Each structure stands twice: as C-alpha cells, then as structure tokens.
Amino acid sequence: MIPATFDYRRADSVADALALLHEYGDEAKLLAGGHSLLPLMKLRLATPQMLVDVGRLGQLSYVRQEGDEVAIGALTRHRDLEVSEVARHSVPVLAHVAGQVGDPQVRHRGTIGGSIAHGDPASDLPAVVLALGGTLVVDGPGGRREIPSTEFFTGFLETAVRPDEMLVEIRVASTAGGWSFQKFNRRAQDWAIVGAVAVAAADGATRVSLVHMGATPLRAAATESALAGGATPAEAAAVAAEGLEPPSDANASREYRRHLAEVLVRRALEDVSLGHG
Amino acid sequence: MPGSLLGNSVRRVEDPRFLTGQGSYVGNLHFDGLAVAAFVRSPFAHARIDGIDVGEARKAPGVVAVYTAEDLELAPFHGFMVLNPACGRPPLATGKVRFVGDVVAMVVAETEAAAVDAAELVVVDYDPLEPAVDTEAAVADGAPLQFEELGTNVVMGMADPPGPDLFAGATTVVRAKLENQRVAVVPMEGDAVLAVPGDDRYDLTVYVSTQMPHGVARTVADTLGLDVGRLRVVAPDVGGGFGAKAGVGAEHLAVIAAARRLGRPVRWVQTRSENMVGMPHGRGQVQWVEMGFDADGRITGMHCRVLADAGAYAGFGGILAVGPTRMMAQGVYAIPAIRYDVAVAVTNTTPMGAFRGAGRPEAAEMLERMMDIAADEMGTDPVELRRRNLLPAFTEPYTTVMGTTYDTGDYARPLDEAIRLAGIEELRAEQASRRTRGDRWQLGIGVSVYVEITGGAGTGEFGAVEVHRDGSATIRVGTSAHGQGHATAFSMIVADTLGIPMERIRFVQSDTAAVPRGGGTGGSRSLQTGGSAVLRAAEQVLEKARALTAAELEASPEDIVVQDGGLGVAGVPSRVVSWGELAAIAEDRGVPNVGGGGKDAGGKNAGGKDAGGEGAGGGPLAAELDFDQGGATYPFGAHVSVVEVDMETGQVRPVRHIAVDDCGRILNPLLVTGQQHGGIAQGMAQALWEEMCYDADGNPITASLAEYAMPSAAEVPFYETANTETPTFRNPLGAKGIGESGTIGSTPAVHNAVVDALSHLGVRHVAMPCTPERVWRAMVAARQGGPEAAAGGRLLWSDPPAAFDRLPVTGQAPAAADVDI
Ligand SMILES: Cc1cc2nc3c(=O)[nH]c(=O)nc-3n(C[C@H](O)[C@H](O)[C@H](O)COP(=O)(O)OP(=O)(O)OC[C@H]3O[C@@H](n4cnc5c(N)ncnc54)[C@H](O)[C@@H]3O)c2cc1C
Secondary structure (H helix, E strand, C coil), X not given: CCCCCCEEEECCCHHHHHHHHHHHHHHEEEECCCCCHHHHHHCCCCCCCEEEECCCCHHHCCEXXXXXXXXXXXXXXXXXXXXXXHHHHHCHHHHHHXXXXXXXXXXXXXXXXXXXXXXXXXXXXXXXXXXXXXXXXXXXXXXXXXXXXXXXXXXXXXXXXXXXXXXXXXXXXXXXXXXXXXXXXXXXXXXXXXXXXXXXXXXXXXXXXXXXXXXXXXXXXXXXXXXXXXXXXXXXHHCCCXXXXXXXXXXXXXXHHHHHHHHHHHHHHHHHHCXXX | CCCCCCXXXXXXXXXXXXXXXXXXXXXXCCCCCCEEEEEEECCCCCEEEEEEECHHXXXXXXXXXXXXXXXXXXXXXXXXXXXXXXXXXXXXXXXXXXXXXXXXXXXXXXXXXXXXXXXXXXXXXXXXXXXXXXXXXXXXXXXXXXXXXXXXXXXXXXXXXXXXXXXXXXXXXXXXXXEXXXXXXXXXXXXXXXXXECCCCCCEXXXXXXXXXHHHHHHHHHHHCCCHHHEEEECCCCXXXXXXXXXXXXXXXXXXXXXXXXXXXXXXXXXXXHHHHHCCEEEEEEEEEEEEECCCCCEEEEEEEEEEEEEHHHCHHHHHHCCHHHHCCCCCXXXXXXXXXXXXXXXXXXXXXXXXXXXXXXXXXXXXXXXHHHHHHHCCCHHHHHHHHECCCECCCEECCCCCEECCEXXXXXXXXXXXXXXXXXXXXXXXXXXXXXXXXXXXXEEEEEECCECCCCCCEEEEEEXXXXXXXXXXXXXXXXXXXXXXXXXXXXXXXXXXXXXXXXEECCECCCCCCCCCCCXXXXXXXXXHHHHHHHHHHHHHHHXXXXXXXXXXHHHEEEECCEEEECXXXXXXXXXXXXXXXXXXXXXXXXXXXXXXXXXXXXXXXXXXXXXXXXXXXXXXXXXXXXXXXXXXXXXXXXXXXXXXXXXXXEEEEEEEEECECCCCHHHHHHXXXXXXXXXXXXXXXXXXXXXXXXXXXXCCCCCCCCCCCCCCCCEEEEXXXXXXXXXXXXXXXXXXXXXXXXXXXXXXXXXXXXXXXXXXXXXCCCCHHHHHHHHHHHHHCCCCHHHHCXXXXXXXXXXXXXXXXXXCCCHXXXXXX
C-alpha cells in the first residue's frame, strides 16, 4: 500500500499549476482531493512521477450564481457543494447528489473537478452535469475553452481535458424544476452499480443520464427521444438501456445492469413527473 | 459482598485505552535497528517456478537481504492442525506456486518503501499450470493435481457405512444441494509479526498478532527446531482475530528466519491487499443433503454428503467439515439416523482456516435450510415443524447419533422467546397484506434454532491469582483476549471472590514469559476454561487468606469471611485484616497448608499446584492451577430475522433481527450482548453480502474492500438481543461460550427470511450471499416457470460428485478433526 516514488509540488495558482504541467508533461498528474488518484497509486496502478497539488487553490472553491447559470469552482469539495445555499436553491439535484457520494470522509476530501476530470463511468456527479446540460471550463496553454458536457467524456477514464490543461469550472443552468436521482448499490458508501438522473429542464424537455452503464457517464438517448415523442415514463424507461453495453463485474452482470437501468429510469421519471425537487 | 458483581453489566475496563488511541500493536512497536520485510507473491493460481532472479532487487537502495526458498531452506510446515501430512507448505514456495498470493520471495530492507520497491524488481519465471479453482472441479476426474504424488486432490475423507434405510416410513424426502460460500475474515488489524533476536534470557522474542501465543511458540519451536524454553512469544494488542489468527503463517516463519540470520529485528505488517489473499479464508462447503419426514412431520433420517474446500496446501479449515460440522450434524433435532460422508479437497485458492463458528455455522445453516425447504414442501409452518422435531430439554448429558455428548439443553425455550419477541403473528399478518396489495417491498420472516460446541477439545487452561503487599492483585491466565473483554470479566471474578476492587486488579495475558502455558482464545473457550481457572485460583487464595486471618485473629477459619477491605470474623466488622497485610504476612511467615486444589462438580484440577509458600518460609499469597472442564459445552439459541425484498430489483433490506442466545450463566450481560452484536453482523454478512470469488483462472476478483462487500453499520438493522440461561455443570461458573453464537444463529435466519419473502412466487432457495442479482434471477425464473426455473432454485438437487463413492468407509472421524477453534 505504498505508492511508487514520486515528486510533489504544490501549485500556488492556476497559472503555476499549468506551468508545472507544461514543464513535466506526461509524467505529471494533478492532485485534487486525492480520493480517486491516491488509491490507484497505492495499488501501483498509477505511477505518476510528479504530483502537482492543486488541492489548496482556494480561489477555485466556490459556488456562484451568475445570471441564470451556476458556476462551480473545480476544487469545490463534495461537502461544500452539498451544503451550498446557492446550489440548494438553484440546482438542488447537484447539491443532493453531492451528498450521496461515498461516505463523509470522501465528501470532505473529494472535489467536483476531480470527480469529473477522472471520467469514471461509475461516478455520480458527471451524470448530473450531463443531465443538467452543463459546460466544462478548462484552462491551458491556449487559454480557457468551454466544452459541452456531451463532448467531454471521451472514453473509459478519458476526457477532453488535454494533459497540459486543467478543469477550472463547471457551469450549469439553474434548474429548480423537477429532478430525481436513483442510486442503486449494495452498501451505502459504494459507487452506484447503476444510477439514473432525471431532470426537468427549463425548455420543458426531460433529460436523463445514467451512471455505470457504459465506458463513460452518458445520457439515456433512447429514453430522451421516447419522452420527446410523448412516451409514458414506463415506455420511456423500457428503452433506457437500448444501444448501451454496460460492464459485467462481481456486483452485477450486464443483463442485470440493463434491468436496473430500466427500473431506475422509470422510478426517476415517475419521481420527476410528480414534481419532486 | 460476594455475588455483588457477577451478573451485572460492568463497563469494560479495556475501553479507555483503546478509545483514546493508547493501544499498542505489532505495527507500532519500536526497536533499534528494525528492518522491514515485504513479500513477492504469485500472480498465478498454479504455476511451476522455473527461476527466480533476485539480482536487481539485492542491489536496490536500502535493501538488507533478499531470500528465496533456496536461501532459507525452511521445511514445509503445518500452521495449525495437520489435515494431510503430505501437504505441508514451504514458507517460501518451492518448485510450484499453488494460489494467487503464494509467497515466492522475501525482501528485507531498511524501510517499508524500500522493501516494497525492491520486491517489484524480483523477476520470477513462471510456467503456468492449469488450476483447480472450484471444489467440485477439483474432485472431478482428470482435474489438475496440486500434489501430483497423491494422485488426487481429495486429501481427507471418510464415509459412513450404509446402515439402515434412512427414509423408511418417510412420506416426504427433501433433497438439496447447499453451498456455504467462502468468506474472508477481514479483521481490522491484519496479520503482523516482529521477530527480535536474542537477549540474555531468550534466543528470540516474537511479537505477533495472534489469538494463541503459546500455540505459536510451540509451532515455531517445532518447525524451526528451536528450544521452546528459549523462545518468547508476545501478543500485544490484537485488532481482531475471528479464528484467522490461530496458528502460524508462512510469513511468520520467513520473518523469524530472516531475523535470526540477520541478527536484527525484522517486522512485517500485512497490507489489506495481502490480507484479502494471504489470511486464511473460512467456510467453503458444498453440502448434498437428503432428509426424510414421516406423515407427522417427524424426521426419519438424513444423509449428508459434504465437500469441503481446503484451499491450497490443505489449509486446516478443510478439517472443520470432518470435525465440528459432522459433530453438530444432528443439531437440536431428534434424528434417529444420520449418514455423513465427507471429502476434503485442495484447490488453487487461499488456504482455508477458521472463521467465527468454524464448522458449526455450516451445520446449523445446513439443518435450518433443510427444515425450511421441508416445511415449504409439506405446507407446514416452519416453526411448527421445528417444534415437532426439537429434542426435549435435558440436564444430564445427551449423546447424539453422531456420538457428540451435549451437556445441557432446552431448545424450545429460546425459540418460544424469540417468537414472542418478534411478534410473529403480526409479522405474518403484515406479510399477508403486503402480498395481497402486491407491494414493491415484500416481507420475509426467517427462523433458526441452533446448538453449537464451545470449549471443546478437552484442553485445560492455566490461571493464577496473586495478592500483593499493597493490597492489589494480579491475574495471569493462558487465554489471550483480543477484544472480548477478559480483563473486565476475569477481574470481576476475582473482585467478587476476594472483595478486592476491580481497579486494583492487574490482568496479565498473552506473553509466554509471564504466563507459563495457555490454550489462547478460540472456540469461545475463554470464560469457561480460563475464567474458571481464575475463579479456582482466587478461591485457593481465599482459603489461604482465611487460614492466615484465622491465625492472626485467633479465630476459626470457618468464621472468616470477606469484609470491606480484607478478611475478618463474620459479624465482627471491626476486626479486619487487610489484603495488603495478609500478603505481607504470607511473604514473611508463610501460609499454613490448606486443602486447596480440591475437586468439585464437573471440574478437575489437573496438575493444580500451590504457588503459595507452604511449609517452611514465606511466599507470595498466590495460587496457580490448571482447570479442565473435562468436555465441551453446548450453547444454543434461536433467531428470528425480518427482511424486506424489493420485488423489482431483488435488493434485500434487513429490518429486524431478534437473537435469543443461551450461553449458560451470564457473568456480564454487556460483554454477552457485545458478542451477540458482532456475531450477528458477521453471520448476516454471509447471508447477504460477503463472498470471496475467483475467476476461472483462479484470480481473486473480490480482493479489496471495494469489491468484497463487507457491510458497515449503515447496512444492518438495530439488533434485538435477549438470552435464556441454562447453566452447564461442566464448570463452576455455569458458563458456556458466547463468542460465535451470533454468527451461527443469524446466517440461516436471515437466509430463510429472504427465501420466505419470495416463497409466494414459488422460489424455494437462493444461494448465499443473497445478492440483488441472485434474488432477481430467482424471481425471474420462478415467474417464468418451466426448465429455466432451475436457476431460480425450484430444482434444488443435483447428484453429488463421484468422488463420494470412493471414500474410505470408516464410520468415524480421524483424530485430527478434534479441534478447539
Ligand atoms: C471509498 C470511496 C468511495 C467513493 N464513492 C463514490 C461514490 O459513491 N460516487 C462517486 O461519484 N465517487 C465516489 N468516490 C470518488 C470520489 O468522489 C473522488 O473524490 C472523486 O471521484 C475524485 O475527486 P478528487 O478530488 O478526489 O480527485 P483526485 O483523486 O485528486 O484526482 C482524480 C483524477 O482527476 C485529475 N484531476 C483532479 N482535479 C483535476 C482538475 N481540476 N483538472 C484536471 N484534472 C484533474 C487527477 O489528476 C486524477 O487523474 C469514492 C471514493 C472513495 C475513496
């Protein structure tokens, strides 16, 4: 349980972090809350030679209302998001889900930026950002750029963030209408075996995303188009897993995951249509 | 004054230390010149070792030494009990590796980081062999052999002669194949050892996280050819054992050998990743059971064929199917005849050992599932079917058809009490209305009745009590508590007998330099054996003190009683000789000879020896002796469990668990309740969450706590615990063991509850652990009916492997099967 040897630098600013990433290239990794990266390092599944610690960049820890959007700093801890008045008021689904991540220890260390940049299909917050139609703001040598969440998750533990870039902000539309989060696991502290998020968006559409149903966090496209075509929650849920290839593991086979997706999406849609939120 | 403490919920004297972080474990001991060991482990379940290159590792920074089997030349060993003498394990693998995690080489370095880094530089040339992973596959014809020279993977086995027709008169015969899955033990502290070479008194001191320090000393001395008298073994605080810290491990022997070679202290503390594959696993039986019932629902007979997994190197856990599971096959029921055939097989998996209950949970689960399957088949109420078959209460020893002699029992009492506490009528009504409404969350109610063995194997235990000049006392005992609360319980006994306050009593255990011999703590033996020894020693001290007091006060010893602060003449509180004065008198003048060491009902004083200064000269006011209760005790009880099952997802939510456990006379209800709670959690975990799984190549796929679903407090309900008290005559405390009851009673109650919740769908069985997916599949299969329903459990039976037909027909278990764990 001892990681391989590595060097460690603490960044004082975003610019400093970017300079270090630039200097060390592929050998460097950003360290935020460390709750995804350090377990991998301790098992020696990840062996970065340089850790650039951004965990103390207080300027990236915020939840702000900006017009009809909410901006969240990448270094905001799950716990801070959970109790943020702004989040609870303007994007209650995000505050709620932040409170469902892991256990209290994880929520006090892990950050939303780390959770999203890690690109784990089993993580909760990426699915919420997808359902909210959010935007990810990254900073890098070429300056800041904005990436729509639908283009952000590119593969298993892979995202559109380049090695010399850093995720700095998450932007989502204020969405105070109906929402639902259905997380299915065997133990309270575990990642979801399958999760479903449904959000009634301002434009009247219902957006649905899924946790742990493929290589990336993803939107339930078939369900969304069924809903657009006037399907009932049960009808729309029946196609939740259409076109998806969820993993098989010790907790659940692919077949069972597909079944769970259907059940959870139906529950989420019923919940949303009851005006939960 | 006597009698004022026993039976009360006295707070644990151990807790302030632990709760304030002042415990001291192998991992935080400090020695000058300490070096640290790390192990190179096999990534293959079964492979030939064609070569090991340690060149780079030896050159790595901070490395002190790198050893392979060739360097240390340690003979194959058996860590606890010998299942098969031909299957000894070389501490460092020779020729072959036999499971993922098998130890191939050891690096000793100045720091843990240096050791772990260098271990990665050891290059092992493996030639993979086909593994036998699953127990049934291991006994199939043509299975890859772990020990080629044996010509079979069956390393122990015996069959009963056919005998009379077990099902004569039966109107119903139920058959089921039941799997009692392999579980990991996962104590909070893993394995740990620190070996310190010679000082002037000892050639070697070993600090080890063990339940049985004296056992470790014996095995280490035997295995390494050391003089046990020159070897000191100490168990400092131990963060849980649950049976997995019995005996000696490969890493222990390697670390000790390294320390001796290097002439410096060497330590190894197991990581969690190592723990999941390196510490012995428990359970792991497949049972084919047939049970006949007559028209009145009475059992006519039972045929069990039990296939036990021993893991690699014939791990001693395989013996448990031949020992305790067999001994307890009749359980609480009147079964006229039982045929029990058992085969134990080696597999290319982590060696098997003991886990809380060790063979008895497997027997209870087997019987209690069969009773529910039979009740379902016959359309009888499961509680009623049990009542019809329970053995009547007895206070004289009762010998079962398995040849097991129970001490005392009254099985209907805890069953009645558990049913009453559960309010089963209301629960059944609630279940019925949920079924009528077609609720998403359906209710299941499960019952179990069990009896088990504690303090068996007929081993005595050492206990000593000494009173000092300052009026305080010291207890020394050969048991080795690691969480159970012996310091509290045993101090209560001495305080109760002598009137010395608990806070003035020192408790010494777990150090072979301070305690001459001991059986350690396992098999729920400690209070009944060690506690009784301490009681007897305290009584002897009291006899001596009464004689001294009588002489001092010129009174008759018969009139001397315990008073506040010491001893005095009954009814004359002004004339008290304090314990400090008595100790001084004894040391200065000696103790008159009193008849200590006498026998009493049930208890034998094997080798009782007075340490007091008898005859000429002074000596300490003390007594030490061995107490042997001459036979095991048989605690029993009944559990009722209530679960909710989500009909859409198969998720199981345990909502209530009622446990009525009878452990004889209760000394401290707080300690008993604590044991019940921990036991229930682990038993419930087996029913619902935990299973150690391997893929077809023998790779463990649940080798971290992210995958191995050990529950937390968030998953389990509040427990409703109660007790009945049926004393045993075997020891003066009237006590039986409580350490494992919770585990034994809970698994089948929870399991039965899950199946009960689904029974209206036609589901008759779900394999453990009852994961959401398994429950869902059972429901799907039952709804579909037809041949697919097999997977859901309508088809409960498949023929046992042919290996059972080739077992030696002996009708009795080998001596090695007599265990106390
Ligand atoms: C026991 C346990 C249970 C958990 N349960 C859950 C759960 O139920 N649901 C869930 O969603 N998650 C769960 N997690 C994961 C947890 O939420 C993590 O904290 C989170 O996924 C990663 O955030 P972090 O800040 O810890 O990132 P780190 O571990 O520090 O980093 C993760 C990765 O992202 C990169 N990174 C971090 N920040 C940035 C950035 N700003 N820009 C670019 N790259 C960055 C790092 O270089 C690294 O590769 C659990 C974790 C643990 C240990």
